[in-house]
Amino acid sequence: MSIAEMIETLVAPPNPFRWEVFDGSATGPEDAKYTVRIHNPEGLSYIATAPGDLGFARAWMTGGLTVEGEHLAYPYGIFDSLRELYDNFRKPSLGEIAKIYRSLGHHGALRIQPVPEVERAGWLERSLRQGLSRHSKERDADVISSHYDVGNDFYELFLGEEMTYTCAYYPHPDATLDEAQDNKFRLVYEKLRLEEGKTLLDVGCGWGGMVRYAARRGVRALGVTLSKEQADYGQQRLIDEGLDDxxxxxxxxxxxxxxxGFDAVSSIGLAEHIGVDNYPSYFRFLSDKLVPGGLMLNHCITYPDNHQTQRGGFIDRYIFPDGELAGSGIIVRDMQSNGFEVLHEENLRFDYARTLRHWCLNLKDNWDKAVELVGENTAKLWGMYMAGSQWGFEHDVVQLHHVLGVKLLDDKSRGDVPERRWWRDSTWELED
Incomplete structure (x- = not known):
């Protein structure tokens, strides 16, 4: 059985891809939008022994598989074809499975290939060598550095003026990325009822966008991050703007x-990194940092249901090691059980799709510079990850939720926090 025949056995027509394989076989329409080329037995072995996105990523990273038909910096359209492929996948009979395994063995594709060097380097190698447990302080420091310390100059190519690596909030669909990120900070600022003289703790502060936004308005703000490059960059920008006092x-x-004793806490994109089992201690810790009547906003990616927690193999190995997601219901439950009355919750997934589209197009516009800075493999990974994430938010594979809570006073009142919603949804309602 040729490899093309295996593919025909597993995928009912119409096959959305053209497949061309090292054994000379081919299948799928010749005019397909995308052509998948499997170049060698090693590439096929990665796919066969680690089915799903991780196996394909390993084959791709090692040159065993290429996909032609769209720019590497923004391979957005391929995800519609992948969904079509999954929808057309058919369960083979026992006899067909036996033939497939014999053929895979004949082509040398059942041999376990070494984990690609890029996967073994850095954080994972150290963690395994030192026996660091998942979400220990030492391992968290390693995995955060592995992603965010790729280089500030690389992130500057696509994140926008404020170097903000979280979902923006668009005042209208045609807003620029910088307008939308400023509007996101405005929304968080208003939800937390911040004003001159108040205090803010921003955990997982990234390059400091929220801290700068608040400090420019007279708020005394502290941001913490596990990325040294982010911290150095953010502190220098505070100094440059005269905000370090x-x-x-x-x-x-x-x-x-x-x-x-903070008046407010913002957590914008941190919960994805702390582990679902750690939510109770995380929210209790943040509640303890607040004054009674203080507000906390948790902004994070979630699943659309409350049953999943682990992210895909590709994301975990190559993009966000040790990352975990949960449904918004779990976020609400654990906030309610650990120091907060939940006041408001909303889903901003379409805003994140727009944000990711802007990041992807910025990366595409700066592709040659990105490759120069971090190498083609890393640039390709970020392009695939961001384009796939955009597709995921658009198709409700993932969501982005704001959950706002208040730390009650001893008498169970909210202090001076109003009963009704006090923030505005659009910058169009704000005066210049």
Whole structure:
């Protein structure tokens, strides 16, 4: 059985891809939008022994598989074809499975290939060698560095003026990325009822966009991040803007924050990194940092249901090691059980799709520079990850939720926090 015949056995027509394989076989329409080429037995072995996105990623990273038909920086359209492929996948009979396995063995595709070097380098190698447990402080520091310390100059190519690596909030569909990110910070600022003289703790602060936004308005703000490159960059921008007397960006684990008595806490894109089992201690810790009547906003990616927690193999190995997601119901439950009355919750998944589209197009416009800075493999990974994430938000594979909570006073009142919603949804309602 040729490899093309195996594919025909597993995928009912119409096959959305053209497949061309090293054994000389081919299948799928010649005029397909995308051509998948499997170049060698090693590439096929990665696919056969690690089915799903991880196996394809390993084959792709090692040159055993290529896909032609769209720019590597923005391979968005391929995800519609992948969904079509999955929808047309048919369960083979036992006899067909036996033939497929014999043929895979004949082509040398059942041999376990070495894990690609890019997967073994850095954080994973150290964690395994040192026996670091998942979400320990040491391992979290390694995995955060593995993603965010790729290089500030690389992220500057696509993130926008404020270097903000989280979902923006678009005042209208045609807003620029910078307008939408500013509007996101405005929304968080208003939800937290911040104003001059109040205090803010921003955990997982990234390059400091929220800290700068608040500090420019007279809020005393502390941001913490596990990425040294982010912390150095963010602190320097505070100095450059003359804000370092009211704000600080600190290279630290949020769990090592000793200060307390904050009026507000923002967590924008951190919960994805802490582990679902750690949600109770995470929310309890943040509640303890607030004054009674203080507000906390949790902004994070979630699943559309409350049953999944693990992310895909590709994302875990190549993009966000140790990342975990849960449904928004789990976020709400664990906030309610650990120091907060939940006041408001909303889903901004379409805003994240727009944000990712802007990032992808910026990367595409700066592709040659990106390859120069980080190499083609890393640039390809980020392009695939961001385009796939855009598709995922558009198709409700993932969502983005804001959950706003208040730390009640001893008498179970909210202090001066209003009963009704007090923030505005659009910058169009704000005066210049």
């Amino acid at each position: 009211v704000a600080e960006i600190r290279y630290a684990d949020y769990r090592d924050t000793e200060e307390s």
